[in-house]
Amino acid sequence: MPVSDQILAQQLSHTLSRTDFPALGEKYQGKVRDTYRQGDRLVLITTDRLSAFDHVLTTLPFKGDLLNTLASFWFEKTAHVVKNHVIDIPDPCVTVARRAEPFAIEFVVRGYLTGSLWRDYEAGRDPYGLHLPAGLTRDSKFPAPILTPSTKAPIGQHDEPMSEAQVLERGLVNARDWQRAKEAAMGLFAVGTSQAATQGLLFVDTKYEFGRIGDELVVIDEMHTPDSSRFWRAEGYEARLANGEAQVMLDKENLRQWLIAERGFSGQGTPPPIPDDVRVSLTQKYVSAWETITGSTFSPQVGNVAERIRKNLERAKLL
Ligand SMILES: Nc1ncnc2c1ncn2[C@@H]1O[C@H](COP(=O)(O)OP(=O)(O)O)[C@@H](O)[C@H]1O
Ligand SMILES: [Mg+2]
Incomplete structure (x- = not known):
């Protein structure tokens, strides 16, 4: 059941910015999350902030709840693949997590030739050293998912695409960690793909962050949310591909397209x-x-929302 527009409109004035x-503890403000550090623990509060093109643009009602509970859903579903950072979810917006030493790389896994990778391919660029064959169609499926790493840029800067060879040459991640994080990323993507399929969706691409706690590899941050991933409707995919039509998306690409088409941004x-x-x-997209x-x-x-979080943090003895 979709949430009524009226409820969303009511909540517009209560969003958590x-x-x-x-x-x-000590606060780090990311684009979407406010992260508080207490020794080896983090309290990550997913706010209602909405970002696109590395800018925070507005807030959306319930976005923090939607994102954090969805990430938590996926962390549970994938716990057998790789350890994750979650300790507790004391509020729909809050994750208490183990603090990891994050790798300086975002692990982007793609099942399809679309988005920025399609734009690169079309323009003859190969920033990831993939050597894709000529003549591929936009939105076509790769024989197997591929990894297109990028650096994790500080706030206000854009991520830089990078080949596997460059990551290793520059020592951004050591060879052993790289290997196991890559395997974990592929394993996580496989779970995402099969869960998506049961819901009539194609899991198009996503971004993972990994880190180390001692010698343990852990997946951190968020997972398989519309902010970090693209999903398409499976139904009609082949026909749209054959006709060169755009795929039906379930994610924040919608906002990017609105900005480009309606505002030239x-x-x-x-x-x-x-x-x-x-x-x-846009909130309806997140809910759906x-x-x-x-x-x-x-x-x-x-x-x-802030009051609710305060109460739940108190109940969890975090405040
Ligand atoms: N378990 C963890 N250990 C260390 N850092 C983490 C962990 N989980 C998330 N982070 C970091 O916390 C920040 C989360 O805030 P976010 O709004 O996503 O930031 P960003 O604007 O960098 O995407 C990110 O920088 C992410 O790398
Ligand atoms: Mg982030």
């Missing part, structure tokens, strides 16, 4: 304001993605 819990200069009706319809991926109904908790 920032948090302020100094008692939780593709990341350069000052981002435009996002009108409330667009915020509501959440419900389609999990196969359950999302029950929004209308009201003051």
Whole structure:
């Protein structure tokens, strides 16, 4: 059941754009999450901030809840593949996690030739050293998923694509960690692909972050959310591919396309304001993605998010 536009409109004025819990520890503000550090533990609060092209553009009602609970769903589903950082979820927006030493690389896994990789391919660029064969069609499926790493740029900067050879040459990740993180990324992607298939979806591509705790490899940050992944509707994929039509997406590419088409914005200069009706319809995309991926109904908790988080943190003895 979709959430009504009316409920989403009500929540527009309650969205969580920032948090302020100094008692939780030292704060690092990412684009989407506020991360508080307490020794070897992190408290990650997923806010309602929405980013695209590395800019924070607005907030969406319930986005923090949707993202964090979806990531938690996937962490559970994939726990047999690789250890993850989750300790506890004391609130729909909050993950208490083990702090890892993060690798400086984002592990992007792709099942299909689309998005920026298609644009590179079409322009004859090969930033990942993939040597793809000529004559491939946009949105076509790779025989096996591929890895297209990029550096993890500091806030305000863009990630830099990189070949596997460059990652190793520059010593950004050591060879052993690289090998096991790569295997883990492929294993996680396989679980994502089969779960997506049961829900009538194609798992197109995604980004993982890994780190080390002692000698243990762990997957950190978020996993298989619309912010980090692309999903397409499986039904009609072949026909659309054959006709050169765009695939039907379930994710934030929708916002990027709205920005490009309606506002001529593709990341350069000052981002435009996002009108409330667009915020509501983007939220519907997140809700529908959440419900389609999990196969359950999302029950929004209308009201003051910061207050709810405070209560739940107190209950969990974190405040
Ligand atoms: N378990 C962890 N250990 C260390 N760092 C983590 C862990 N989980 C997430 N992080 C980091 O916390 C930040 C999460 O905030 P986010 O809003 O996603 O930031 P960004 O703008 O860098 O994407 C990221 O920089 C991510 O790498
Ligand atoms: Mg992030």
